[in-house]
Amino acid sequence: MRVRVSGRHGGWPEVVCLLIAVCAGLGAGCGDSAGPSGAADGMIAFVSSRDGNLDIFSMDAYGRFQTNLTHDPEWADYPDWSPDGDRIAFVSGRDGVPNIYTMHADGTHIRKLTTGTGNLYANPVWSPDGTKIAYAGGVPLDIFVMSDIGTGVTNLTNTPLRQELDPSWSPDGLRIAYEAGPSSNREIYVMDADGSNPTQITDDPADDRAPSWSPDYCSILFSSRRDGATGAP
Ligand SMILES: [Ca+2]
Numbered sequence: 001m002r003v004r005v006s007g008r009h010g011g012w013p014e015v016v017c018l019l020i021a022v023c024a025g026l027g028a029g030c031g032d033s034a035g036p037s038g039a040a041d042g043m044i045a046f047v048s049s050r051d052g053n054l055d056i057f058s059m060d061a062y063g064r065f066q067t068n069l070t071h072d073p074e075w076a077d078y079p080d081w082s083p084d085g086d087r088i089a090f091v092s093g094r095d096g097v098p099n100i101y102t103m104h105a106d107g108t109h110i111r112k113l114t115t116g117t118g119n120l121y122a123n124p125v126w127s128p129d130g131t132k133i134a135y136a137g138g139v140p141l142d143i144f145v146m147s148d149i150g151t152g153v154t155n156l157t158n159t160p161l162r163q164e165l166d167p168s169w170s171p172d173g174l175r176i177a178y179e180a181g182p183s184s185n186r187e188i189y190v191m192d193a194d195g196s197n198p199t200q201i202t203d204d205p206a207d208d209r210a211p212s213w214s215p216d217y218c219s220i221l222f223s224s225r226r227d228g229a230t231g232a233p
């Protein structure tokens with residue numbers, strides 16, 4: 001059985017996790033709380049194949065009330081709660097090809113946000129103010145952001161020869177961390193939320209992936225194979 005646990009800003013990876021202090025350019029915001037994180041009612045979204053294919057489930061923090069929210073013959077993956085806990089963004093192949101959708105937290109009111117006809121989509125993540133969704137898409141993957149949820153799509157990275165994925169919003173919504181590079185040696189980058197000033201912040205021959213900002217805006221957690229761990233986030 002495959003299970004992917006996701007809070008509001010993506011799952012904590014299951015390989016070696018490292019914390020790096022992101023000192024450059026953080027300014028006075030470091031240490032300020034961004035307010036509540038995670039779903040407003042403390043629920044957890046996760047992905048499981050227990051019902052025969054990948055579906056998105058929810059449960060409370062004690063593992064109770066486990067509920068299949070998608071119930072579709074096609075797969076669903078990459079759940080991410082909206083900051084107010086009312087909606088979940090996710091990727092699904094329910095229309096034959098991958099696209100990004102939202103649904104209410106009880107699995108109802110499914111809305112298709114993208115109209116891809118064969119593109120890859122992954123990692124939709126809500127901005128802290130709930131007005132935008134960043135995601136990875138295209139071939140090779142770039143980081144995109146859609147404003148007004150479903151419109152105004154902008155390619156933030158636009159690198160035709162390099163893969164970017166796993167975007168993570170800083171708690172103040174001003175920056176996005178992500179991973180980039182070949183599949184065998186990705187590095188962690190940070191850019192402004194409009195795609196400007198991309199800055200590489202790891203430099204290691206091992207694979208570095210899946211960045212996630214600390215709530216106090218001072219550190220970024222990421223997974224790495226640099227200490228010999230195996231597995232993939
Ligand atoms: Ca790219």
Ligand SMILES: [Ca+2]
Pocket residue numbers: 185186187202203204205206207208
């Ligand atoms: Ca690396």
